[in-house]
Amino acid sequence: MINLLFKIFIESGATLHKLELSSSExxxxxxxxxxxxxxxxxxxxxxxxxxxxxxxxxxxxxxxxLLMILAKNARKINTLYFEFYTKYDSQVFQALISIIKSQEQLRLFKINSGDNEVEIKEYHGVISALTSQKQTLQEIYLVYCEYSVEFEVLMNCENLEILRIDNSDYIFLNISGYKINTLEVNDQIIMASPIISFLEKFGTLLQRLKITCGEVCEGELYLLKALTSKFLCPNLTYLYMCFGEFSDSLEFISKLQKLQYFTLWFENNISEEEVKKFAEVLPLTLQYFDLIHTPQLNSKLDILLNNCHTPLKRILIKSFDETRAKALIEFCIRKRTLNYVGVSNYSELNDKKKMVKNDNIKKEMEKNDKIKKEMEKYFKVVPSEYIEVDY
Known part of the structure; x- marks a missing residue:
């Protein structure tokens, strides 16, 4: 099938802009x-x-x-993703190095070392080859990567601005350059110390910060306390925080006087008083608030919005009912800034009534449709993915 597809595309005179090579056989x-x-x-x-x-x-x-043909003819690649396995023949590594060195405008390099059979600490010159891209490389995305001396070449990347670390060695935070303006750390358990150390050195340069944690741990609470007690990232415009529990330490949000985009995840219960207090400290610069994955804020949306002084333009929620719809409308009338409300279960509201046979479910859908139409007199209601911001 792959041979046939290649033949059809080539003989038809096609010019590829994107290619993914993968097979299970x-x-x-x-x-x-x-x-x-x-x-x-x-x-x-x-x-x-x-x-x-x-x-x-x-x-x-x-x-x-195939890799050598790509190295010869594909010189305008700006995004290169590679899954690294020790079982590759040395010729494969050399061919990949040729691809990297032949590029004229490589902007993003993503490597996944998720080899379940062995811990990878030797990259056979593949990472070292990135020194040839030191003037163009802007973003590095590391997935399940262990530290290797080869990664020291990242220090020579003159325009490296974005560093994403996904379940990888935190040592990478120590070798990144001083121009990093976007940091993303995804891990099952957050190790706060290296992140705090990085933020103490380069936090004033950061404009975007994304931290996601798979489970509740002391590290995340330690990190939140550090962010609260130390003014580490005063220039953030984008903040994405996925933690297991809501914490009083989130009051550091009030210090971010340039924050425009905020996505928050947590699952534990919070009181109405905590919601009110949190709403009151949201920065006045905030335009976008994604609380789809915060069920407690979704259920207390009326309390949140009734105490919010921030002129939000876009709000993302999981679902709505009469109470939440009323709160959104009243907020829109009061602030006159709300343009969009993104709903994650939008597909459940949209034109499926004719397919539903259960009368009770059908009535509920008709009721939601009526509420949606009332909201649309004041702002647009759209699927959340249409307005989602994720750097």
């Missing part, structure tokens, strides 16, 4: 396809996004030949 690309690729250089000439998943499913000859 063993593949060998036919010599005929390589002949066509070599004769049709424009096929890969405009490629901008290349994702290389588990290449061990390709024969070594097929993988190496």
């Amino acid at each position: 063993y593949i060998q690309i036919k010599p005929e396809i390589f002949y066509l690729l070599q004769r049709n250089e424009k096929f890969f000439s405009q490629l901008q996004n290349l994702s290389l998943y588990d290449l061990s499913k390709f024969s070594i000859e097929s993988a190496v030949n």
Whole structure:
């Protein structure tokens, strides 16, 4: 099938902009396809996004030949994703190095070292090759990566601005350059000390911060306390925090006088008084508030909005009822800034009444539709993904 698709696309004169290579079965690309690729250089000439998943499913000859053709003809890649496995033949690593070195405008490099069989500490020169992109590379995304001396080359990247660490070694926070304006840390258990150390050094440069934690731990509470007690990130315009529990330490939000976009996740119960207190300290610069994944704030939306002085333009919620709809309308009338409300269960509200046979469910849907139409007299109600902001 892959050989046939390649043949159809090439012979039709197509020019690829995005290519993802992945397979669950063993593949060998036919010599005929390589002949066509070599004769049709424009096929890969405009490629901008290349994702290389588990290449061990390709024969070594097929993988190496295809990668070398890409290195020769695809020089305008700006996003390169690579899944790293120790079982790759050395020729595959060398071919990938050739791709990296041949690029003219590589902006984002993402590597996933999620090899379940062995801990990867040797990257066979693949990371070192990034030194050839030190003037263009702006973003590094590390997934399940252990530290290696090869990563020291990141210090030479003159325009590196975005660092994303997903279940990877926190040592990477120590080797990043001073121009980082976006930091993302995703982990099952947050280790606060290296993050705080990074923020103490470079926090004033940060404009966007995203931290997600898989489970409640002392690290996240320690981090919140540090953010509250120390004025570490005064220039944040975007904040995404996914923690297990709501904490009084979130009062540090009041110190972020440039914050425009705020996404908050937590699941524990909070009192009406805590909601009121939290609403009152939201920065006046805030325009966007995503509380889809905070069930307690969703259920107490009326208390939140009735005590909110912030001129919000976009609010994202999980669902609405009469009470929440009334609170949203009253907020819109009072602040005159609300333009959009994003609803995550929007599809459940939209034109499915004719398909529902249960009378009670049908009546409930008709009721929600009526509420939605009333809200749309004041602001637009849209699927949450339409207005979601995630850097």
